[in-house]
Amino acid sequence: MTLPKTTAELRALDAAHHLHPFSDTKALNAEGSRVIVKADGVWLTDSDGNRYLDGMSGLWCVNVGYGREEIADAVSKQLRELPYYNTFFKTTHTPAIELAAKLAELTPPQFNRVFFTGSGSESNDTVIRLVRRYWDIKEKPEKKVIISRRNAYHGSTVGAANLGGMAPMHAQNVAIPGVVHIAQPYWWGEARQGETPDEFGLRTAQALEATIDALGEDRIAAFIAEPIQGAGGVIVPPATYWPEIARICRERDILFVSDEVICGFGRTGKWFGCETFGTHPDLLVMAKGITSGYMPLGGVMVADRVVDVLLEGGDFNHGYTYSGHPAACAAALANLAIMQREKLVERVADDIGPYLKARWSTLAEHPLVGEAPMLGMVGALELTPDKAGRRKFPEVGKVGTLARDFSFKNGLVMRAVRDRLIIAPPLVLSHGEADELVARARKTLDDSWTELK
Ligand code: PLP
Numbered sequence: 001m002t003l004p005k006t007t008a009e010l011r012a013l014d015a016a017h018h019l020h021p022f023s024d025t026k027a028l029n030a031e032g033s034r035v036i037v038k039a040d041g042v043w044l045t046d047s048d049g050n051r052y053l054d055g056m057s058g059l060w061c062v063n064v065g066y067g068r069e070e071i072a073d074a075v076s077k078q079l080r081e082l083p084y085y086n087t088f089f090k091t092t093h094t095p096a097i098e099l100a101a102k103l104a105e106l107t108p109p110q111f112n113r114v115f116f117t118g119s120g121s122e123s124n125d126t127v128i129r130l131v132r133r134y135w136d137i138k139e140k141p142e143k144k145v146i147i148s149r150r151n152a153y154h155g156s157t158v159g160a161a162n163l164g165g166m167a168p169m170h171a172q173n174v175a176i177p178g179v180v181h182i183a184q185p186y187w188w189g190e191a192r193q194g195e196t197p198d199e200f201g202l203r204t205a206q207a208l209e210a211t212i213d214a215l216g217e218d219r220i221a222a223f224i225a226e227p228i229q230g231a232g233g234v235i236v237p238p239a240t241y242w243p244e245i246a247r248i249c250r251e252r253d254i255l256f257v258s259d260e261v262i263c264g265f266g267r268t269g270k271w272f273g274c275e276t277f278g279t280h281p282d283l284l285v286m287a288k289g290i291t292s293g294y295m296p297l298g299g300v301m302v303a304d305r306v307v308d309v310l311l312e313g314g315d316f317n318h319g320y321t322y323s324g325h326p327a328a329c330a331a332a333l334a335n336l337a338i339m340q341r342e343k344l345v346e347r348v349a350d351d352i353g354p355y356l357k358a359r360w361s362t363l364a365e366h367p368l369v370g371e372a373p374m375l376g377m378v379g380a381l382e383l384t385p386d387k388a389g390r391r392k393f394p395e396v397g398k399v400g401t402l403a404r405d406f407s408f409k410n411g412l413v414m415r416a417v418r419d420r421l422i423i424a425p426p427l428v429l430s431h432g433e434a435d436e437l438v439a440r441a442r443k444t445l446d447d448s449w450t451e452l453k
Pocket residue numbers: 059118119120121122124153154155156226230231259260261262287288298
């Protein structure tokens with residue numbers, strides 16, 4: 001079959017054969033999808049030649065930017081040498097060996113082993129099995145419950161979707177028993193009248209302790225959380241939140257899982273979000289930035305104290321055909337080499353992170369914006385009809401979608417979560433591109449404001 005060339009033909013073919021993730025495919029087909037044909041640096045080009053500044057790094061993953069020949073070459077070389085072999089049944093291969101050792105070097109000191117997967121969702125399903133296996137081996141099989149948070153996103157497989165706290169997903173899902181959701185640290189949207197961010201952060205963290213007590217510590221296997229909730233709306237927690245959670249996890253006999261699928265690999269200005277917030281996880285979930293999205297790969301780092309128990313248990317009956325796929329591992333190694341050589345994590349902490357934040361924060365003065373948080377290379381704009389009263393729009397999501405569509409028209413990819421616009425640009429964004437990003441975001445706010453008047 002020869003591929004049609006025009007945008008209209010491509011759209012028709014897509015509409016006929018493609019069911020899109022997280023989309024109303026019927027509505028999308030009526031409108032026609034945007035066909036992205038190439039990308040370079042932080043810029044995307046569609047089939048009509050329009051260019052967009054990718055404020056979302058694809059889906060929070062293209063940390064080193066597009067067009068890195070070095071990663072393409074590494075993958076191509078690996079595909080020629082050993083395109084596939086598995087890591088089951090007493091076999092391994094050099095890319096998996098090298099990457100596992102590299103990850104042990106980059107992650108906090110308690111981590112020396114990784115379980116490879118193909119995605120963040122598979123990693124979180126692995127977490128469910130690992131933590132339950134851990135407590136079984138420790139002869140505490142009643143410890144099964146995993147505590148998570150409302151609006152968390154941990155993936156789309158049945159297990160991961162249940163760990164997540166997204167109501168629209170739960171409404172379409174097969175519930176698995178043993179997952180309990182507590183409040184998210186979303187001060188702007190959920191604090192009581194007069195409650196300071198610090199008071200709110202502490203109260204929200206203490207919901208973990210209260211839930212452990214209410215359900216019984218002998219039933220709780222683990223607590224899972226993203227350092228900054230990403231898909232839930234880039235919820236940067238108040239300063240009091242993580243220290244209190246860390247205290248609770250230290251004092252209670254539960255495992256703590258840090259889902260670093262978004263926050264890992266430099267996004268918060270350290271290699272991992274747990275380092276930014278001073279927490280000490282037992283399991284660390286990774287995907288996305290590990291390869292900058294060039295190849296699908298995920299993994300779960302397992303702390304030594306958990307590994308010691310698992311190794312006593314013999315076979316772990318779990319694994320994926322593509323666990324540690326050689327070409328994906330080669331992509332990750334090349335990607336991490338770029339990150340280290342170009343000091344991208346340091347750049348987020350000391351250069352582009354603070355530069356972008358200073359400019360992004362000025363958007364908080366816009367009449368449509370309630371708050372404009374940013375940490376590292378991840379930020380949000382809460383849209384509100386009433387700044388002072390912290391009120392929400394009556395029809396949740398309508399203004400967010402309107403603004404998101406203006407953003408595309410203005411050549412900037414932002415995402416809307418309810419009425420919150422979010423960004424997570426590539427870590428290689430230049431100062432000039434940061435200025436451009438903020439100018440386009442400001443125009444988007446102005447266009448939306450005019451439309452709403
Ligand atoms: N965990 C977090 C925090 C995520 O943001 C995502 C995806 O956005 C996932 C897990 C799922 O990852 P994947 O889409 O690779 O399955």
